[in-house]
Amino acid sequence: MSTEPKRDDTRCVVCLERIGSEQQVCPHCDEHPGQFDFAAASPASVAPPPTLREGWWRQHWRPTVTIGLVGSLLVAGIALRHLAPERYQPPRRLSGPATAKAVCDNPCWASESCQLGKCVWQTPNDVAHLGNSPRIAGPIQLPDDFVDALVLDEERIAVSHLHGVQIINARNGQLRSLISDAPQAQKLFRVGKMIYASAPERIYVIDAASERVLKSLEMGGAIDSFSLGAAGWRVTASIPSVRSAAIIATDYHAEISRFHFGDDPVGPVAIDDSGKRAIVTTGRVPLGGMDPPAIATRYGAMYGFDPSRLPTQQDRVRSAMTENAVDILMLPDGKTSYLLLRKSSEILVQQHQPSGTVRQVRRLDTCEQPEAVRLVRRSRRALVRCNAGHAIDVIDLDTHERHQRIALGVRVSDLAISPDGTQAIAALPQGKKGAIAVIDLSEGTARLHSLPAEPHRVRLSPKGTTVLVLSDRSKVAWVLK
16 A cells, blocks of 8 residues: 655654645644655654744744853852952951850840940930939928828829828929828838828728829738839739738739748838848837837747748748848849848848758948948949948948948938939938038039928939929929929
């Protein structure tokens, strides 16, 4: 049987398939079939090369363009590398051996940062101190039954008395409002944006911005003192009449636990920044001309406890303290504490072990009858206010030694530290008159500002630029700006 193709058929020059001679487009590849000579070529012969317009370029333009772009990038990179400055210079060597980043040996306190192996205190941006030449406004007449006062801001002052808490103008002393929902208010304590006002049986929680009482907490007795850690999560309130200390949560303002201390009417409380270590004593500062009570001298005691744990999950070990420990300072790291012994005019330095035990390290001599100690975070020092010693002792907390004694010549009744840690304000009553001492802590010098009546207490605004001076005997106040 003959296999010669029919003359009315032809083959496509692209795909070599058999198609009709009258067809203009190949039905198999959709290309122009061209002409195929059956006599000169066999069916297996390769078709002639297609034209550039219809064949090779149409099938290979993508890889051709890709190769061209890659080649141009390589050529441009080589050219730029050879044109770079100092191309053929040898590599530079290090000027010295690489040093590791300095790390502080001990953990830094709150508001500190580790810089070059040393903990440096970071001053907040919104605090300052009293100027060199402050302007004294007053006297501002206070209610005859006033108990305490607190500077809310640069324009407002809160005054507690029998009928509630008055809000007066800090510039002229004019009455702004009266918070009558807090009757028999006594001590005022700032807790963030709130004010805790103690009363004979309760604590009033007052919003400083709206000047309203949010809630009241039943305590069962009068509050002696408040203590607040740097984190601001917990407040410890000592209640001597019921011989206990209450732990208050500041986020929702409620008592969460209470520690009882047998028959000891506890007084001042000190707590570290973490809120896991605290100390409480039975010390008492006596009234002028009177001896301290026997519970503070003959039967004095000290307790150490953990406010972050439940009272039922820990023991409270009693340590005898028969020298009237009137005030306590717990360092922010919770490893060391300082107790002021008013009877012996000494400072007792104690170390706190990881197991919870307390070990006495040494005793430091200080000015006569120390009554209060304040922490200066900026320089890691402490200021001790003395009654009969008429001076302020500066204690170095790293070496546990006295750094300086600032003699003032008169009794120091109160002491406050500016928020930036550069200044201290001391009240100096003397007879029917007195003065305010503004102490530069970097130089250890004091500037006195006379007052027409004797001052007894000082209060600072949150920014530190306003100082409120109270006279308990004259029932007046002065404002220094």
